Ligand code: FES
C-alpha cells in the first residue's frame with residue numbers, strides 16, 4: 581500500500597473513532613505484576629537479555645551525514661563511538677583505546693577523521709583502524725592490525741544507526757524489524773536534520789517508557805498542553821515487536837473527506853514505538869522528537885536522550901533553528917513537568933504495597949503488547965556471540 585493510501589486509511593479509521601467516541605481496543609484488560617518494576621532478577625534479565633544483546637537504536641543517519649561525523653554516547657555504562665568512515669559506512673565501536681582502555685572521546689557529537697587517545701596518543705582512523713602508535717620503537721612490538729577499535733554489530737537502516745552492545749553478537753535487522761521496516765522507512769528520517777538535543781533524568785526505564793504508549797492520559801495529564809490539540813482517541817497497530825500509534829488531532833473534526841491530503845498533518849499525530857525503548861513522536865509535520873529511554877545504573881533510574889529533528893535544514897536558517905529550539909523547550913517541559921512528574925509519582929508508590937498488579941486497560945493495549953514482548957524476551961534463550 582502506498583504511503584498516501586496508508587495515511588488515508590489511518591485518517592478514515594480515526595474519523596470513525598472520533599465520531600463514535602471510541603478507540604482501538606484489545607480483547608481484555610491485563611494484570612501486570614508490580615514486581616515487574618521491582619524485582620532485581622527481572623531487571624537484570626532485561627539488561628542482559630534485551631539491552632545488551634538485542635538491536636538498539638544507537639543514533640541517526642542525520643547526525644552522521646558526512647565521513648568523519650561522529651557521536652559518542654554511553655548506554656548501560658558502555659561507552660560507544662558511532663562514526664561514518666571515509667568509505668561512507670556508519671560503524672559502532674567501543675569508545676575505548678586498545679592500549680590501556682582510556683575513553684577516546686567524551687560524550688557528544690563532532691567531526692574528525694582521526695581519533696587520538698588523550699593518554700599516550702595512539703591514533704585511530706574513521707574506520708577504527710589503529711594507524712599511529714606514539715614512539716612506536718620505544719614501545720616495542722605490536723601488530724597494529726590486531727589493535728583496531730573494538731567493533732560492534734551495526735547497520736544503518738531507515739535513517740537509524742542500529743547496534744548490539746555485546747561485541748560479537750550478530751544483528752539481523754530484517755528479522756528485527758520484519759514488517760515494520762517499510763513503516764519506519766516511510767518517515768524518511770535519513771533526509772531530516774538534527775536541530776536540538778536534550779536529556780531528561782527519570783524513574784525506572786519502564787515506568788518512564790510506559791507513558792509513551794497510551795493516549796488514555798492525554799486529555800487529563802496533558803489538558804494544559806498537548807492535550808488541547810491532540811485527542812486521546814488512538815489507533816494502535818503492531819508490527820511484530822514494534823508499534824505505530826495514531827492520535828486524533830483537533831483538525832480531524834473539520835475534515836470531511838479522508839482523502840483531503842495534506843490536511844492529514846493537522847488531522848492525526850503519529851507516534852512510532854521502536855521496541856524496546858524508543859519513541860518517535862511526529863513526522864507528518866515539520867518536526868519530530870525521538871526519545872531514547874535508557875535504563876540508568878540502578879533499577880529506579882533512567883535517562884532519556886531527546887533528539888529534535890527538522891524536516892528543513894537548520895544550519896543556514898536562523899528562523900528555522902529558533903523555531904526548533906522553541907519546540908524543543910516546549911516539548912521537553914511537557915515531558916518533564918507532566919509525563920515524568922506522573923512517572924515519578926508512580927515510582928513513589930511502587931514499594932508501598934498499594935498494588936500487587938497494575939490493571940492495563942483495553943484502550944492501553946500497546947502497553948499490553950510491550951510488556952508481553954518483554955516477558956517473551958526475558959524468557960527466551962540469549963542470542964549468542966559468534
Ligand atoms: S591508553 Fe590510549 S594511548 Fe595509552
Ligand SMILES: [Fe+2]
Nearest residue numbers: 791797802919
Ligand atoms: Fe504523555
